[in-house]
Amino acid sequence: MKFEKKDILGIKDLTVDEINLILETAESFLEISTRKIKKVPTLRGKTIINLFYEASTRTRTSFEIAAKRLSADTINISSSTSSVVKGETLIDTARNLEAMNPDIIVIRHSAAGAPHLLASLIKQSIINAGDGAHEHPTQALLDMMTIKERKGKISGLKVAIIGDIEHSRVARSNIYGLSKMGARVVLAGPATMLPRNIEEMGVDVYTNLKDALIDADVVMMLRIQLERQKQSIFPSLREYSQHYCLNRNNIKLAKKDVIVMHPGPINRGVEISPDIADDPSYSVILDQVNKGVAIRMALLYLLTGGGE
Amino acid sequence: MVETKNVKVVMDKDGIDRCLTRIAYEILEKNKGMENLVLVGIRTGGVYLSERLQKKISGIEGGKIPLGILDVNLYRDDISASNKKQPLGETKINFSLDDKIVVLIDDVLFTGRTIRAAMDALIDFGRPKMIQLAVLIDRGHRELPIRADFVGKNLPSSLWEAVRVDLVEKNSVDEVVIEEGT
Numbered sequence: 001m002k003f004e005k006k007d008i009l010g011i012k013d014l015t016v017d018e019i020n021l022i023l024e025t026a027e028s029f030l031e032i033s034t035r036k037i038k039k040v041p042t043l044r045g046k047t048i049i050n051l052f053y054e055a056s057t058r059t060r061t062s063f064e065i066a067a068k069r070l071s072a073d074t075i076n077i078s079s080s081t082s083s084v085v086k087g088e089t090l091i092d093t094a095r096n097l098e099a100m101n102p103d104i105i106v107i108r109h110s111a112a113g114a115p116h117l118l119a120s121l122i123k124q125s126i127i128n129a130g131d132g133a134h135e136h137p138t139q140a141l142l143d144m145m146t147i148k149e150r151k152g153k154i155s156g157l158k159v160a161i162i163g164d165i166e167h168s169r170v171a172r173s174n175i176y177g178l179s180k181m182g183a184r185v186v187l188a189g190p191a192t193m194l195p196r197n198i199e200e201m202g203v204d205v206y207t208n209l210k211d212a213l214i215d216a217d218v219v220m221m222l223r224i225q226l227e228r229q230k231q232s233i234f235p236s237l238r239e240y241s242q243h244y245c246l247n248r249n250n251i252k253l254a255k256k257d258v259i260v261m262h263p264g265p266i267n268r269g270v271e272i273s274p275d276i277a278d279d280p281s282y283s284v285i286l287d288q289v290n291k292g293v294a295i296r297m298a299l300l301y302l303l304t305g306g307g308e
Numbered sequence: 309m310v311e312t313k314n315v316k317v318v319m320d321k322d323g324i325d326r327c328l329t330r331i332a333y334e335i336l337e338k339n340k341g342m343e344n345l346v347l348v349g350i351r352t353g354g355v356y357l358s359e360r361l362q363k364k365i366s367g368i369e370g371g372k373i374p375l376g377i378l379d380v381n382l383y384r385d386d387i388s389a390s391n392k393k394q395p396l397g398e399t400k401i402n403f404s405l406d407d408k409i410v411v412l413i414d415d416v417l418f419t420g421r422t423i424r425a426a427m428d429a430l431i432d433f434g435r436p437k438m439i440q441l442a443v444l445i446d447r448g449h450r451e452l453p454i455r456a457d458f459v460g461k462n463l464p465s466s467l468w469e470a471v472r473v474d475l476v477e478k479n480s481v482d483e484v485v486i487e488e489g490t
Contacts, residue, residue, distance in 0.1 A: 001395065021395065028379065028396040037432045040382040070382075301382075301396070 003302040007119040007126040010135035011176040019177060023145050026291070026298035032069055033293055043072035046304055047102040051093070052129070053079040053109045058264055058289060059129050059138070063106050066296035072103075090114060091121060098122040103304055107131075125303040133167045138299065139263050140173035142292040144181060146284055147218055149291075150259050155182030160212040160254075162244060163222030163271050164193040166233075170263045171222060175201050188212035189222075189244065192233040209244050213253040220261045221246050221271045237270055247273040251282065259284045318463060319484035324444065324475075327460030328357065331442050332364035334458050339409055342369050344437065346408045348376040350426050351397045353415030356477040357444060361413060376401035378412075383425035405434035411458075415473040417443040420454035445484060447471045 001021055011019070032040055048067045052060050060076065067074045079085070083093065090109070097105060104125045107115050112132035119126040130136040148154055159178050165171045165187050178185050179202050186204040187194065188211065199205055206212045213219065224240065234240045246260065260272070260282040268274045277283055319327070339345055342365060349358030355377050362375045379397040381387070412426055427439055442458035447465040461484075465471055468489040476482050 025396050028398045031399050032382075035433065040432070041428070042382040042387055298396075 011173045026294040029294040029297040043070040046072040051107045062292040136169040140177040142295040157217040159218040160216040216254040314488040321482035346374045350414045351379045354413045358413040380425040410436040417446045420452035
């Protein structure tokens, strides 16, 4: 099968075959990061711009390492040091970058749909590295890759996603992806953090953490995004953690071989207790980060294949 | 394309087996045994041939020599021009290549570009003492200064012909055929 997409904007637009192709390609790329010389010449002469309008350590570093291991040239632009502070609009910035002929633009933006707008305006490939509370496709892909490696499959698993679903692009992309791949997704969080009509995405929704954890194969804890909370949607962090923090006790409700995931950065003691986050018999959090580089290498590789 | 291709079988199961037996002996003769010898098969045809050669060499000398698998797609010189990428296979070389004699194995030697890519890839894994090349078929038309150390059969062909090596492991039959293009 050949990959025909120009952009990676969201998991919603990907078919099961495309997701499988990306995951399989990424598995082949894992090996490169274990070599003594961690570089292949594949994307020599290609230019990749990382355009980050929001803070990021993991995702930006991961994209940059992925590009460099494929020998592409990378340029990082963050909004604080760019002409955004002079008032340039996103469209103008993009048109100017386009005129410098990069091959791929990776964008993170606080506004949902920003990558889609760019993709419709400029001819280069766009990869969405997170747009508002909408989608974060590369995170969902690396999550699926981690699950597939640990569990040998995705189909038929029960995956519980816990926390601030409303503000979470990671949750949204994972719901699309995991459902497409045949997993059963259940959500839990305070009612104020559950989007209205979320059941329409084909998921079961609980307001009690314990109900969601029962017999789960995978538990995905979401970060409480303090920066996105304009008005307080729960009384205090302390109260939140009393009801929704994953700990030694409540994890026993899940299957014995449950794996615990977190997209990072972790608020220790808020959504996940430190002893769970650091326990290698449960936590695959650093494994997720490791898979992230391979997923991004796979996407850069697949997207730059296009002819003239 | 029209389905009226002229297909000619140029080597059958026994022929392939005899070629591999001879190549196994030649590899051992040239290298005076199997010390420091490793095999690396190029995906996909070369992998099956290298597995067979590994067995044959074990049968002659006893013991087992290391076997690696190489996908050269990431090193191809036509990768940015190619329309859409081939699905990538796994590269698996679980041993050091430093100071080893590496025998690269492929099914058909044609322009030499695959071998160029494979040599670049090998050198990223270490510094072999020597790289040798074994192929089942050499069909000519080299575009790079590359030649094989061990050849099953020289098969002069024209550019509009296609040489195909079918192996039981993936095509349910062992044979080498020439297909005439139109």
